Amino acid sequence: xxxxxxxxxxxxDALALRLFHSHDLDETRSTVSRVFKPHDLDVxxxxxxxxxxxxHLPLGKASINRLCYGADVSIxxxxxxxxxxxQMPMRGSAQIRCGDQQITSGPHTAxxxxxxxxxxxxWQGQCDQLIIRLERAALxxxxxxxxxxxxxxxxxxQLGMNLRSPQGAAWQSLVQFLASxxxxxxxxxxxxxxxxxxQLLVATLLAQHPHNYTEALAQPVQxxxxxxxxxxxxxxxxHYAQPITIEALAGHAAISARSLHKGxxxxxxxxxxxxxxxxxxxxxxERLLRARAHAEPVSITRVALEAGFTHLGHFTQAYRRQFxxxxxxxxxxxxx
Numbered sequence: 001x002x003x004x005x006x007x008x009x010x011x012x013d014a015l016a017l018r019l020f021h022s023h024d025l026d027e028t029r030s031t032v033s034r035v036f037k038p039h040d041l042d043v044x045x046x047x048x049x050x051x052x053x054x055x056h057l058p059l060g061k062a063s064i065n066r067l068c069y070g071a072d073v074s075i076x077x078x079x080x081x082x083x084x085x086x087q088m089p090m091r092g093s094a095q096i097r098c099g100d101q102q103i104t105s106g107p108h109t110a111x112x113x114x115x116x117x118x119x120x121x122x123w124q125g126q127c128d129q130l131i132i133r134l135e136r137a138a139l140x141x142x143x144x145x146x147x148x149x150x151x152x153x154x155x156x157x158q159l160g161m162n163l164r165s166p167q168g169a170a171w172q173s174l175v176q177f178l179a180s181x182x183x184x185x186x187x188x189x190x191x192x193x194x195x196x197x198x199q200l201l202v203a204t205l206l207a208q209h210p211h212n213y214t215e216a217l218a219q220p221v222q223x224x225x226x227x228x229x230x231x232x233x234x235x236x237x238x239h240y241a242q243p244i245t246i247e248a249l250a251g252h253a254a255i256s257a258r259s260l261h262k263g264x265x266x267x268x269x270x271x272x273x274x275x276x277x278x279x280x281x282x283x284x285x286e287r288l289l290r291a292r293a294h295a296e297p298v299s300i301t302r303v304a305l306e307a308g309f310t311h312l313g314h315f316t317q318a319y320r321r322q323f324x325x326x327x328x329x330x331x332x333x334x335x336x
Contacts, residue, residue: 025043025050094127143155171205277318
């Protein structure tokens with residue numbers, strides 16, 4: 001069943017972390033190059049003048065950006081090389097050629113720019129895009145961990161992403177949340193949040209958008225012997241407060257991420273990341289019970305952060321589902 005897709009992201013809802021605003025071509029090219037890479041940028045038409053601006057939100061080694069040139073421009077970066085871009089026009093359109101694929105991108109069609117392929121772009125003057133930058137190394141490491149071996153060739157994505165499809169709508173909803181000013185304010189000062197969001201973006205893109213390893217990732221896997229699961233469980237119990245990815249767990253257990261997921265489902269009845277969340281919840285619960293028993297003042301926010309949680313709203317919801325009460329209720333003194 002096709003779910004209704006979210007509306008295109010409105011410019012007023014996008015990032016408010018302004019990096020620059022300029023009418024100068026050299027300044028614009030130089031500043032954008034520092035975020036992405038050196039490139040050729042030319043205004044198309046003598047009567048047109050730049051009215052360019054860019055917003056920038058770093059998230060670990062990834063970033064979410066908003067970029068508009070205010071004039072018809074050609075952009076020639078050659079290959080992106082070390083990073084991938086997902087470009088999502090909020091208004092206007094762009095002609096994109098990446099390798100042997102070519103599309104017209106607009107509010108319902110994002111472009112996914114493969115790092116290893118030559119890239120040529122023409123942006124229409126009113127084209128105003130959200131751009132997600134992801135490290136190529138992070139994408140290929142995550143894909144390799146899922147498969148259980150290093151990639152024999154570079155990862156290549158389908159250029160066009162239909163944002164009205166269920167998969168495209170899921171990606172757009174995620175970006176819409178991350179690009180909101182409320183989230184940007186929360187994430188800007190917390191490195192741990194940025195790292196976890198970067199991992200989420202990488203995992204979502206690999207799962208939701210076609211690439212040359214999609215079929216391999218769809219192949220069934222066998223559940224591993226229980227001692228592989230025990231290795232990962234021991235690692236979680238020892239490092240639950242740290243940022244932990246499924247790729248790191250798989251590497252520690254010496255199996256593929258898909259096999260590890262299958263093993264946890266068989267032996268634990270849940271995914272590895274669900275088990276990690278459960279351990280973190282139990283650690284918070286135990287700490288709050290100790291504080292209550294000794295009538296100690298306790299900061300629930302600090303306890304949650306020390307256990308590895310980064311989104312306090314999600315933490316509170318998960319805690320209530322697990323224990324039938326809020327963290328505040330657990331910590332509150334009991335009347336005799």
